[in-house]
Amino acid sequence: MKEDSLVIHEIYSSIQGESTFAGLPCAFVRTTGCNLRCVWCDTPQAFRGGTRMRRGEVLSRALALGTPLVEITGGEPLLQPGVFPLLSELCDSGKTVLVETSGEADVARVDRRVHKVMDLKCPGSGESRRNRWSNLEHIGPGDEIKFVLADRADYDWMREVISVRELPRRTKNLLVSGVFGKLDPRHLVQWVLEDGLPVRVQIQLHKVIWSPDATGV
Numbered sequence: 001m002k003e004d005s006l007v008i009h010e011i012y013s014s015i016q017g018e019s020t021f022a023g024l025p026c027a028f029v030r031t032t033g034c035n036l037r038c039v040w041c042d043t044p045q046a047f048r049g050g051t052r053m054r055r056g057e058v059l060s061r062a063l064a065l066g067t068p069l070v071e072i073t074g075g076e077p078l079l080q081p082g083v084f085p086l087l088s089e090l091c092d093s094g095k096t097v098l099v100e101t102s103g104e105a106d107v108a109r110v111d112r113r114v115h116k117v118m119d120l121k122c123p124g125s126g127e128s129r130r131n132r133w134s135n136l137e138h139i140g141p142g143d144e145i146k147f148v149l150a151d152r153a154d155y156d157w158m159r160e161v162i163s164v165r166e167l168p169r170r171t172k173n174l175l176v177s178g179v180f181g182k183l184d185p186r187h188l189v190q191w192v193l194e195d196g197l198p199v200r201v202q203i204q205l206h207k208v209i210w211s212p213d214a215t216g217v
């Protein structure tokens with residue numbers, strides 16, 4: 001059965017680096033494979049390889065990490081049919097469950113108890129034409145929409161999308177960050193304040209903490 005197994009890149013615990021859950025201990029299940037190629041992708045190691053595992057084993061290894069929060073990420077998790085029942089099983093186990101998805105994959109089948117953290121790909125990613133706009137119909141107050149900006153042109157695109165697609169009507173959780181090391185967050189904050197945009201500026205905590213330049217004590 002296609003849903004009985006998944007190809008997994010890694011299962012580990014850390015803190016949540018992004019989203020409104022940032023800073024919380026979290027178990028991560030990273031699936032292998034992605035059908036996009038964002039120019040600034042920070043997980044190209046998950047494009048191929050991985051280990052095929054029974055879905056029950058993935059579930060038990062994620063639960064064994066013991067965190068109240070579990071995230072399925074990738075790559076693109078929703079490419080694998082086994083992810084949909086896995087998400088539901090994690091919810092059934094009492095976990096708070098997040099799924100990170102690119103905005104291209106169809107989110108219609110995702111269990112409604114799951115918090116979807118969905119990208120809308122900006123032009124600077126090189127994959128903007130792949131946004132599946134019909135996904136917005138499945139975004140509710142418990143979900144989050146994420147923009148990763150490479151430059152001012154991406155910011156202007158985002159501002160237009162927020163307005164034309166009436167995103168605040170769907171969710172108050174609109175997340176924006178700059179491509180790490182490319183867009184100065186101080187510029188981003190300045191633009192957001194000038195425009196009074198209803199977004200949450202975020203820094204990818206995991207990169208700040210574990211970048212080679214992070215300062216120790």
Ligand code: SF4
Nearest residue numbers: 034036038041075102
């Ligand atoms: S969708 Fe995510 S994993 Fe896929 S190429 Fe883009 S950033 Fe990388």
